[in-house]
Amino acid sequence: MLAPPHSQGADKGTLEVFSWWTSGGEAAALDALFNAYQKRNPGVEIINAAVAGGAGSAARPVLQARLAGGKPPDTWQTHPGWELLGQYVEPGYCEAITELYKRAGWDRVFPKELVASLLTKDREIYAVLAGIHRGNVLWYNTKLLEKNGIKVGDQMTFNMLFAFCDKLKAAGISALGVGDSGIWASAQLFENTLLGVIGPEGWTDLFNGTTQWDDPMVKEAMKLFAKMQDYVNPDHSALSWDQAIKALIQGKVAFCSMGDWAYGEFVKAKMKAKEDFGWLSSPYTDGSFIVIADGFTLAKGAAHKEAALAWLKTVGSKEAQEAFNPLKGSIPARTDVDRSKFDAYQQWSMDSFAEDKLVASCVHGEAAPAAFQQALNDAVANFVVDRNVDNFAKALVKAAKESRSRK
Ligand code: BGC
Numbered sequence: 048m049l050a051p052p053h054s055q056g057a058d059k060g061t062l063e064v065f066s067w068w069t070s071g072g073e074a075a076a077l078d079a080l081f082n083a084y085q086k087r088n089p090g091v092e093i094i095n096a097a098v099a100g101g102a103g104s105a106a107r108p109v110l111q112a113r114l115a116g117g118k119p120p121d122t123w124q125t126h127p128g129w130e131l132l133g134q135y136v137e138p139g140y141c142e143a144i145t146e147l148y149k150r151a152g153w154d155r156v157f158p159k160e161l162v163a164s165l166l167t168k169d170r171e172i173y174a175v176l177a178g179i180h181r182g183n184v185l186w187y188n189t190k191l192l193e194k195n196g197i198k199v200g201d202q203m204t205f206n207m208l209f210a211f212c213d214k215l216k217a218a219g220i221s222a223l224g225v226g227d228s229g230i231w232a233s234a235q236l237f238e239n240t241l242l243g244v245i246g247p248e249g250w251t252d253l254f255n256g257t258t259q260w261d262d263p264m265v266k267e268a269m270k271l272f273a274k275m276q277d278y279v280n281p282d283h284s285a286l287s288w289d290q291a292i293k294a295l296i297q298g299k300v301a302f303c304s305m306g307d308w309a310y311g312e313f314v315k316a317k318m319k320a321k322e323d324f325g326w327l328s329s330p331y332t333d334g335s336f337i338v339i340a341d342g343f344t345l346a347k348g349a350a351h352k353e354a355a356l357a358w359l360k361t362v363g364s365k366e367a368q369e370a371f372n373p374l375k376g377s378i379p380a381r382t383d384v385d386r387s388k389f390d391a392y393q394q395w396s397m398d399s400f401a402e403d404k405l406v407a408s409c410v411h412g413e414a415a416p417a418a419f420q421q422a423l424n425d426a427v428a429n430f431v432v433d434r435n436v437d438n439f440a441k442a443l444v445k446a447a448k449e450s451r452s453r454k
Contacts, residue, residue, distance in 0.1 A: 060090060060091055060092055060354075061091065061092050061093075061094060061350075061351050061354065062084075062091055062092070062093050062094065062121055062122075062351050062354035062355060062357075062358055063093075063094040063096050063120040063121045063122075063350070063351070064077075064081075064093060064094070064095060064096060064097075064120065064121070064122055064123075064343075064358065065096040065097070065098075065106070065110060065113075065120035065122070065123035065124065066096075066097045066106070066123065066124035067097060067098055067099065067100055067101070067102070067103040067104075067105070067106035067107075067124065068097055068124070069097050069098075069099040069100075070101070070287075070288075070289040070308075070311070070312065071289065071311070071312055071315040071316075072289075072308065072310070072311020072312045072313075072314060072315045072374060072375065072376065073308060073311060073375065074097075075311070075314075075315055075374045076311055076371050076372075076374040076375035077095070077097070077371075079367075079370040079371045079374055080177065080361065080362060080367055080370075080371050081093050081095070082370070083361050083364070083366055083367035083370055083371070084357070084358055084361045084367075087357065087360075087361055087364075088354070088357050088361075091354055091357075096120050098110075100229055100287075101229045101231065101232065101287055101288040101289070102229060102231040102232075102235075102288075102410070102411060103124070103412075104229040104230075104231055105229075106124075110123055111134075114135070114138075114140045117348070119140060119346035119347070119348065119349065120346060121345075121346055121349040121350060121351045121352070121354060121355035121358070122343045122344055122345060122346065122349070122355045122358050122359065123343065123344055123346070124341055124342070124343060125174055125341075125342050125343070125344055126339065126340060126341065126342070126408075126411050126412040126413050127161070127165030127166050127174060127176070127340050127342055127413060128164075128165045128407050128412065128413030128414065129412055129413060129414065129415055129416050129417065129420075130411075130412030130413060130417065131165070131166065131173060131174055131342065131344070132165075132168050132173070133416050133417065134412075134417055135173070135344060136168050136173050137168075139347060140344075140346065140347055141173045141174075141344045141345060141346065141347060142173075142345040142346065142347045142349070142352075143171035143172060143173055143345075144172055144173065144174070144175065144345050144356075144359060145170070145171050145172045147175075147356060147359060147360065147363075148162075148172050148175075151360060151363060153175070153363055156365075156381045156382060156383050157175075157176065157363075157380055157381060157382070158380070158382060161176075161338075161340070161380075161405075165340070165407070165413065166342065173344060173345075174342035174343060174344050175342055175343055175359045175362050175363040175380075176340050176341065176342045176363075176380035177341050177342065177343065177362050177367075177368065177371055177372075177375075177377075177380065178340070178341055178368065178371060178372045178375055178377030178378060178379060178380060179338060179339070179340045179341075179377050179378050179379075179380050179400065180306045180307050180308055180338075180339040180340065180341070180375075180376065180377040181306065181307050181336050181337065181338075181339070181378075181396050181399060181400070182235065182238065182239065182306040182307075182337030182338070182339045182408050182410075182411070183238075183239045183242055183243075183304075183328055183329045183332040183335060183336070183337045184304070184305065184306065184307050184309070184326050184327075184328065184329060185203060185208075185239075185302055185303070185304050185326065185327055185328065185329045185330070186292070186295060186302065186303045186304075186305060186309055186313075186324060186325070186326050187199060187295070187301055187302050187303075187324065187325050187326070188295050188296070188298050188300075188301055188323070188324060189321065189322060189323055189324060189325050190298065190323065191220070191298045191301050192211075192301060195214060195215055195218055195220070195301075196214070197211050197214060197215075197301075199211075199325060199327065200327075201327060202327060202328070202333055203327055203328070203329070203330045203331075204330055204331060205243065205271055205330045205331065207330075208302070208330050209274065211301070211302075212275075212277075212278040215278070215301050216277075216278060220299075220300070220301060221278065221279065221280035221281070221299070221300045221301075222278040222300070222301045222302055223236075223275055223278045223279045223280070223300065223301075223302050223303070223304070224279075224280055224283075224291040224292070224294050224295050224299070224300030224301070224302065224303040225279045225280060225283040225286075225291055225303070226283060226286030226287045226288045226289070226290045226291030226292075226294075227283050227284055227286075227288075227431070228284060228285060228286055228287050229287065229288065230424045230425075230427055230428045231410050231411075231424055232287075232288045232291070232305070233283075233427050233428075233431055234410045234423055234424050234427040235304065235305065235306065235410045236272065236275065236304045237268070237269075237272045237427055237430075238337065238408065238409060238410045239304045239329035239330075239332065239337070240268050240271050240272045240275070240304075240329070240330070241265065241268040241272075242329075242331075242332050242335055242337060242406065243268070243271075243329060243330045243331035243332050244264055244265075244267050244268040244271065244331070245258075245264050245265065245268065246331075246335070247334070247335045247404035247406050249264060250335075250406045251406070253265065254407070254409070254414045254415060256447065256451060259444055259447070260440055260443035260444045260446075260447055261437075261440035261441065261443075261444050265440065265443075266436050266440055269430070269436045269439050269440065270436060272430070273430070273434040273436065276431055276434065280294065280299070280300050288305060288309075289312055291303055291305070292305065292309045292312040292313075293312070293316075295324070296312070296313070296316050296318060296323075296324070304329050306337075306339050306376075306411075307326075307376040307377065307392070307396060308375065308376050308377070309376065310326075310375075310376030310392055310393075311374055311375050311376040314373070314374060314376070315374075320390060320391050320392055321391070326392060326395070328399075334403050334404060335403055335404045335405075335406055336396075336399050336400055336403040336404065336405050336406070337406055337407075337408050338405050338406065338407055338408065338413065339408045339411045339413070340377075340380065340413075341377065343358065343359055343362050345359060363381070365379075365381060365383065365384060368380065368381050368384055369384055369385065369388050372389070372393065373388065373389055373390070373393065376392075376393075378393055378396050378397050378400060409423060410423065410424075415447075415450060416450045418446070418449065418450050419446050419447060419450040422442065422443065422445075422446030422449075422450075423443065423446070425442070426438075426439050426442040426443055426446070427439075429442070
C-alpha cells in the first residue's frame with residue numbers, strides 16, 4: 048500500500064521520489080529504476096510522487112510549493128544547469144552529494160565537463176544524472192511516408208521538409224505532429240528550428256548575450272517556425288506530447304520534432320526501428336546535440352536521507368543506467384556502459400553525443416533562468432496564434448534583458 052505522500056519522521060523504510068514521468072514510456076523507465084533500487088534495498092517502500100505533464104510543466108510548480116513550504120520530497124527529478132543550480136541549489140533546497148561521487152568513484156565514469164559545468168556550484172556537486180536525452184530529433188512514420196512516395200535520407204533540410212509537408216498536405220495528411228497542450232512542445236519545435244538556423248556557435252552567443260533575440264538569423268528561424276504551423280495537426284492544442292507521438296504511431300501525422308523520450312513511446316508500442324519509425328537530426332542540426340539531461344537531487348532536510356542516498360547511488364549505478372535508458376530513450380550518463388545493450392537509435396545518439404557539439408536546452412531549463420524559460424513559452428503561445436515575428440522577437444529581447452538584470 049502507498050503511504051500518504053507527506054508522511055514525515057525517521058522511518059528508514061520509505062523513500063519519496065518526485066518526477067513527472069507518467070507517460071507510457073516514462074513510467075516504464077521509472078519502474079526500471081524502482082526495481083533496481085528495490086533489488087539493492089529490499090523492503091524500502093517507494094512513494095512515487097510523480098505529477099503528470101510533459102517537461103515538468105505541472106510538476107515543477109507543485110515541487111516549488113513543497114520546497115517553499117518546507118515539505119520536500121526526499122529526491123526529485125531535475126534538469127542540470129540553471130534549473131538545478133538557480134532554482135534549487137541557490138535557495139538552499141539541496142544537499143551536496145560530492146562525497147557520494149568520491150566514494151562511488153563517479154569522477155571516473157561521468158563526463159567531467161558536464162558535471163563541472165551543469166551540476167556543480169562552489170566545488171560541490173548537487174545531482175546525479177540518470178540519462179541524457181537528445182532534443183533535436185525529427186521522428187517519422189516510415190510506412191506513412193512510403194505510402195506517400197516520400198523517401199527520407201540521412202539528413203533533412205528545411206526545403207526538403209517543406210516539400211514533403213506540401214506533398215502530405217495535398218494528400219490530406221497533417222505532416223507535423225504537435226501536442227502542445229503543454230506549450231513547451233511547440234517551444235521545443237522552435238528551439239530545434241532555431242538551432243538549425245543559428246548553429247551551435249550562434250546558440251552560445253545567443254545565450255551569453257552576444258547575439259540578441261531580434262537578430263536577423265533568429266527572425267529567420269521564427270519565420271520558418273511560422274511556416275511550419277501550416278502543416279501542424281489541427282487538434283495540436285488538445286494533445287499532450289505523447290498523444291502526438293501516438294498520432295505518429297497510428298499514422299495520423301508523419302513527422303514529430305521531439306526529444307528522444309519519444310523513443311520510449313515507440314518501445315512501449317513495440318514499434319520496429321526503421322521499419323515502422325525512423326529518425327534523423329531535426330533540419331540542419333547534424334553535428335549538434337541538444338542536451339536534455341535528467342538528474343536526481345538530495346533534499347536538504349530529507350525525511351529519509353539514508354534511503355535517498357541509496358536511491359542516488361542506484362541511479363548512478365551501471366545496472367540501473369543500463370536498465371532505465373533503453374526504456375526511456377536517453378543514453379546513459381555513465382560512459383562505461385555496455386553499448387550492445389542498446390539498440391540502433393541509442394547507438395546513433397551515443398555517437399552523436401561523443402562527436403557532436405553539445406548545447407544546453409532552454410525549453411528544458413538548462414540554458415537560461417526559469418523566468419526566461421517561462422517568457423519563451425509565453426511568447427511561443429502567442430506566436431502560434433498571431434505569427435507576428437516582430438512581437439515574438441521583442442518579447443524575447445525584453446525577457447533576456449530582464450533576466451540579465453536579475454542575475
Ligand atoms: C525530461 C524528460 C521527459 C520529457 C517529457 C523532459 O523535460 O527531461 O525526461 O521525458 O521532459 O516529459
